[in-house]
Amino acid sequence: MSRIQVMFNPKTIALIGATEKEGAVGRTILENLLRSKERKIFPVNPHMDRVLDVETYPNIAGIPEHVDLAIVATPARSVPVVVEECGKAGVEG
Numbered sequence: 660m661s662r663i664q665v666m667f668n669p670k671t672i673a674l675i676g677a678t679e680k681e682g683a684v685g686r687t688i689l690e691n692l693l694r695s696k697e698r699k700i701f702p703v704n705p706h707m708d709r710v711l712d713v714e715t716y717p718n719i720a721g722i723p724e725h726v727d728l729a730i731v732a733t734p735a736r737s738v739p740v741v742v743e744e745c746g747k748a749g750v751e752g
Contacts (some may be wrong), residue, residue, distance in 0.1 A: 666752035671710030676732035
């Protein structure tokens with residue numbers, strides 16, 4: 660499968676910046692992702708063990724499976740570090 664196909668049809672998705680905070684982008688995205696029964700969702704939040712009753716991971720490297728697509732919902736200043744971590748973890752999209 661090509662990288663573009665992986666981005667449009669990922670089997671595993673990490674949401675970096677998942678949160679339970681009402682009105683936050685990270686919560687809205689997670690709620691929508693969890694509606695899909697065809698994909699495995701991995702919320703990432705270094706400060707919480709669970710978000711919306713789903714186990715979280717402290718960072719992308721802590722996810723025990725290969726991640727096809729990472730969605731970054733963190734403050735802009737943290738994005739370069741997060742993208743670097745995704746590259747090191749082998750995230751394709």
